[in-house]
Amino acid sequence: MDTQNLIDMANRIGDFFDSMPDREEAVTGVADHIRRFWEPRMRRALLAALDNPDASGIAMSAIVREALVKHRERLTPAEPSIA
Structure with missing residues (x-):
């Protein structure tokens, strides 16, 4: 997994949401986008x-860092169960 590319993509997402006037809404928007559209291993690598x-x-941009810290629990993928 190319961590630099993941951070660059996350920063571009952050740039989009950073223009919103409500900071909390923007931070939540970054986290929601990453949670909904990034596969688990991408999220694990970004959190690492x-x-x-x-x-x-x-x-990592400030808004992305803030989103990851505030919403870490929601962004952390569940560990795969071994049956």
């Missing part, structure tokens, strides 16, 4: 980049 910012090489 949040936890280890020096490893990615590209800066």
Whole structure:
């Protein structure tokens, strides 16, 4: 998984929502978009980049960071069950 590409995509999503006048609505919009349209392994990789910012090489925008921190529980995929 290309973490730099994921952060770049998340930053572009953040740029779109950052123009909204209501900051809380914008932050929730970023999180909702990532939760709805990104597959679990993409979300895991993005959350891992949040936890280890020096490893990615590209800066995560403030709105994306805020969305990931505030909505981390909703964004964290459930672990696959082993039957």
